Amino acid sequence: MAEVADSARTVILTVDDDPGVSRAVARDLRRRYGATYRIVRAESGASALEALRELKLRGDLVAVILADYRMPQMNGIEFLEQALSVYPGARRVLLTAYADTNAAIDAINVVDLDHYLLKPWDPPEEKLYPVLDDLLAAWRANDYRPVPTTKVVGHRWSARSSNLREFLARNQVPYRWYSSDEPEGRRLLEAAGADGQRLPLVITPEGAVLIEPEASDLAAHVGLATTPAADFYDLVVIGGGPAGLGSAVYGASEGLRTVLVERSATGGQAGQSSRIENYLGFPDGVSGAQLTERARRQAGRFGAEILTTREVTGLEANGAARVVRFSDGSTVAAHSVILATGVTYRQLQAPGCDDLTGCGVYYGSALTEASSCQGQDVYIVGGANSAGQAAMYLARSAKSVTLLVRGASLTASMSYYLIQQIEETPNITVRTRTVVEAAHGDGHLEQLTLRDVEGGATELVDAQWMFVFIGAAPLTEWLDGTVLRDERGFILAGPDLTPDGRPPADWELDRPPYHLETNVPGVFVAGDARAESAKRVASAVGEGAMAVMLVHRYLEQS
The missing domain is CATH 3.50.50.60 (FAD/NAD(P)-binding domain)
Structure with missing residues (x-):
């Protein structure tokens, strides 16, 4: 196996089957270039290809590859031909003896060879370094910069590929998209050892390979929090749209231990809007993604936890605690809950x-x-x-x-x-x-x-x-039997619960429900999921803030 260090510097790779020569080449390279380049040494073509694929997956750069011509199993020309498919931008040098000059000249056409060097090259200051200096300068001029982002390889017309790209984009995770039928996409598939039949394929910046990943597994690999840090909070906010983010910002900023739970990506439908032009304070408009990212960072700055890819399946009152149940059977509890589950786009009911x-x-x-x-x-x-x-x-x-x-x-x-x-x-x-x-x-x-x-x-x-x-439908089926909803599934709260001035039959408290409070004391609703809501970003944010004010009032009287 080649020696691959942990440094993220650009690589110069050398491969020679003679251990003594291999060490000597690496020594000369480190003496001149070790401060600015990482020198990777291999002793066979197979191990060098393995190293190149590992570097490719991690997003590292390879500037120059030096390969000895006379190697068993895979000679230098055969190795460089395969290396070309992994790092087409790397400069290629063949190390030859005088007797192999004709083979080196032939390799110029076979593997687009940049240079061949006769061994030995003593002194390197005259015969090695000037050649590599020119090759490195030419490589830098072509601007082969690293892409330290998540890489996604998929098919253009693939529902799973589309869903995965949308998940990353909405969660503000930088990524590069590669079609599986384009050269770089095929190189990444080969480097990952994948056959291309199961897509999408994801390569994280650390080089981890995920094939057809579920959202929760992908979230964990790209740095999104998926597990609550505690078992009990002052406030659990369910849903990460404008109402939920507003609740998280105001709840955390006012000292409540707050966790926001989102099943996919923060922002809701508003987060997918290309431009919102009627939101207060943005006369030139703002994209939903920008507004979402600012709100998410703001909530985090005040100390709110934000969990993604957590599907909520149940809510129950257990004494003074409000218990939220997840699809994996785990739970989190709090003194209060704000339902900001928003709505989802209705499906077009047409054949095909x-x-x-x-x-x-x-x-x-x-x-x-x-x-x-x-x-x-x-x-x-x-x-x-x-x-x-x-x-x-x-x-x-x-x-x-x-x-x-x-x-x-x-x-x-x-x-x-x-x-x-x-x-x-x-x-x-x-x-x-x-x-x-x-x-x-x-x-x-x-x-x-x-x-x-x-x-x-x-x-x-x-x-x-x-x-x-x-149009949109509320995401409230999981509340059936717990929280009252209207015939379309939107959550009833406050005055809508008490049209005749009397609280619901199962209401436990002496006071009537607060304006945004559901039939379960301490459980509030904000935003589009509420019956008769305005369905506007500004009103959703306002309701999120108002719900937190009512949470404080509830906690003071509990």
């Missing part, structure tokens, strides 16, 4: 859409997939603000964007400022009274059948990209 989800049909993924839509014709289903914001964002690079709206106009559901912007954007077309009848494609979206809701006429159009924003 389920099979093509993540393969051309997307729900709220405009930001993640936008780069792939450059120069393409894009369809967006929906007529509210989310659809309008996605249309404006995608129109920057797409050839055309077509908004498909069931209603007669956008005025009933979209903000006026967005309608004006859409009307002024030449490559956006609005088709009203139009619905998607069916989606067609073999492995990925290829066509859509559109229907006029008035006349019933249908039209078949070519389409590779469709983004769907057709």
Whole structure:
């Protein structure tokens, strides 16, 4: 096995099957370049390739490879040919005896050899160092910089690949995407020892290889917290959208031991918005991702814990404690709970859409997939603000964007400022009274059948990209039997619990429920999950702050 140190410096690799020569070469290299480059030594082509693959997985750079020509099993030319597929940018040097000069000249064409050196090269100051100085200068000029980020290899039309990319992007985890049918993607698959049949493949900055990882496993490997640090808190916030983040910021800043639990990524639907232009204090607008990241950092600065990939499946009152149960059977308890579970995009009930989800049909993924839509014709289903914001964002690079709206106009559901912007954007077309009848494609979206809701006429159009924003449903099924909800699943609280002025039948306290308090004392709701909420970012943040104020009032009287 080659000697691979822990240093992150750029590598010069040398391979020679003669241990004495190998040590001598490494000694000469370290004397001149050891302060700025890491010298890796191997004694066979196989072990050198193993070292290169390990370096590749860790995201390290290899500037120069020196290989002896006369090695058993795999000679220097054969080794450099394979090394070329792992590090195509590395400069390649063949070490030869005088009798092997013709082989070295032939290797210039076989492996695009940069130089060959005759052994011995004493003194190195005259015969070795000048050559390597020139090669290193040429390598630096090509700007082969390291990418110390998570790498993802997947297929363009893969639902799992799309979901994984969206998970990383929404959790603000830097990553580089490589298609499995492109050269660098194939190099990474080979370096990881993967056959490419099971995708996506993830390589962490530390070089760990994950094949088809579950969200919880991926989160643990990229530095996202998934386990609570304590068993009991003052406040558990369930949901990481604007309402949940607002609750976490105000709860932690006011001295409550606070933990926020999110099943996927903080930000909720707002976090996927390309630009929010009507949020107070941002006259030029702000992207949902920017607003989410600022709120998350703010909550963390005040001491709130933020857990991701934790699915909450139950809530129960156990004396003064409110116990939250996770899908893995573990629990966390607190004096109080704020339900900020938000909503999820409704699924388009048209034949073919389920099979093509993540393969051309997307729900709220405009930001993640936008780069792939450059120069393409894009369809967006929906007529509210989310659809309008996605249309404006995608129109920057797409050839055309077509908004498909069931209603007669956008005025009933979209903000006026967005309608004006859409009307002024030449490559956006609005088709009203139009619905998607069916989606067609073999492995990925290829066509859509559109229907006029008035006349019933249908039209078949070519389409590779469709983004769907057709309303939202609350994520509250897990509260069945514990917290009262309306017929659509939205959580009832405060005055909505007491329409006749009397508290619910199972209410235990002398006072009526507080404004955002559910039928379970100490359990509050904020944001879109609440019945009759405003469904706006500003109101959600405000309700999150207000819920914390009511938590304080509850704790003072408990």
